[in-house]
Amino acid sequence: xxxxxxxxxxxxxxxxxxxxxxxxxxxxxxxxxxxxxxxxxxxxxxxxxxxxxxxxxxxxxxxxxxxxxxxxxxxxxxxxxxxxxxxxxxxxxxxxxxxxxxxxxxxxxxxxxxxxxxxxxxxxxxxxxxxxxxxxxxxxxxxxxxxxxxxxxxxxxxxxxxxxxxxxxxxxxxxxxxxxxxxxxxxxxxxxxxxxxxxxxxxxxxxxxxxxxxxxxxxxxxxxxxxxxxxxxxxxxxxxxxxxxxxxxxxxxxxxxxxxxxxxxxxxxxxxxxxxxxxxxxxxxxxxxxxxxxxxxxxxxxxxxxxxxxxxxxxxxxxxxxx
Numbered sequence: 001x002x003x004x005x006x007x008x009x010x011x012x013x014x015x016x017x018x019x020x021x022x023x024x025x026x027x028x029x030x031x032x033x034x035x036x037x038x039x040x041x042x043x044x045x046x047x048x049x050x051x052x053x054x055x056x057x058x059x060x061x062x063x064x065x066x067x068x069x070x071x072x073x074x075x076x077x078x079x080x081x082x083x084x085x086x087x088x089x090x091x092x093x094x095x096x097x098x099x100x101x102x103x104x105x106x107x108x109x110x111x112x113x114x115x116x117x118x119x120x121x122x123x124x125x126x127x128x129x130x131x132x133x134x135x136x137x138x139x140x141x142x143x144x145x146x147x148x149x150x151x152x153x154x155x156x157x158x159x160x161x162x163x164x165x166x167x168x169x170x171x172x173x174x175x176x177x178x179x180x181x182x183x184x185x186x187x188x189x190x191x192x193x194x195x196x197x198x199x200x201x202x203x204x205x206x207x208x209x210x211x212x213x214x215x216x217x218x219x220x221x222x223x224x225x226x227x228x229x230x231x232x233x234x235x236x237x238x239x240x241x242x243x244x245x246x247x248x249x250x251x252x253x254x255x256x257x258x259x260x261x262x263x264x265x266x267x268x269x270x271x272x273x274x275x276x277x278x279x280x281x282x283x284x285x286x287x288x289x290x291x292x293x294x295x296x297x298x299x300x301x302x303x304x305x306x307x308x309x310x311x312x313x314x315x316x317x318x319x320x321x322x323x
Contacts, residue, residue, distance in 0.1 A: 003034060003061070004041045009054060015040035016047060035065050046075060051082035060093075067101040073110045080114070087118050095137060102145055108154045115161070131162040135172075146176065147185045156192055165207070169193045181226055187235040191242060194219060210243050219243055224257060231261050231272035241278070251282045258282065264294055273303040280314065289318050 004010045017040045020028045031039075038061050045055050059076040062069060080090060091114060098107050118130060135158060141151045159169060170193055176186035195209030210216040220243055226236040244251055261275035270276060276295050283292035293315055300311035 013044045016043035051079040055079045073106045077113045152185045165197045184235045237274040
């Protein structure tokens with residue numbers, strides 16, 4: 001049913017319908033009548049470079065029908081800025097849209113633009129209230145889906161944009177991991193917070209991460225404590241490997257810890273297949289190829305047989321013929 005053609009407020013606009021190749025297109029997209037009409041009016045106002053409150057209403061209708069239409073989002077942002085709209089009201093509206101369409105990337109890019117514009121207009125004096133409100137909303141989003149990639153990306157953007165490296169962000173990662181210690185996204189964010197400020201590209205100040213001995217020791221302990229709670233959790237094992245790789249630390253330093261969860265002396269009492277995986281690399285580093293093969297055999301035959309071909313491949317890298 002027409003929404004705009006019969007609306008007197010839009011009587012001055014001549015809609016521009018989609019041209020899909022003449023009256024008999026080969027593969028026309030089956031748009032609904034409402035969507036086709038609304039897009040036709042958007043094309044018309046874009047062609048006329050119109051920015052007005054009614055354009056915001058138009059884009060809101062389209063976003064409700066197709067929240068992934070990036071052109072609509074971009075024109076909405078242009079219109080908001082052109083007419084001096086209340087951007088805090090826009091954030092409130094965005095909250096509702098984000099909660100309804102949780103896996104939508106365009107929402108978060110639009111939010112970046114709005115927050116940046118607010119900062120430019122009001123200056124640093126309002127930054128704290130703004131970033132605190134944004135961080136609180138992000139946590140509310142994580143209550144719905146704690147592994148939402150787009151929301152985690154936005155959280156990183158907030159850290160960079162407002163230099164939140166020391167604003168309880170580590171405590172935030174700990175809260176998220178207390179909820180779910182297997183949340184690999186929270187582990188990734190912790191790595192970013194600890195190490196990201198070394199890089200100027202992340203709006204960092206050059207402060208070292210795990211390359212600092214005290215921070216390295218703290219992060220190793222944090223990962224080891226997490227492993228003690230859930231030994232068969234890959235994320236903290238990967239975190240340990242990341243610390244070693246970034247700092248050039250030999251994996252041999254982790255041998256005693258790994259042997260608390262897996263040992264060739266007690267092959268029937270393995271508490272973590274990831275400990276075995278780490279031991280394989282440690283033995284390789286120590287040039288103990290026979291022990292490395294034994295560990296990989298345990299993984300292939302008993303503790304991770306679904307990936308048997310992978311473990312056999314790893315044995316091949318040792319120069320040992322697969323059994």
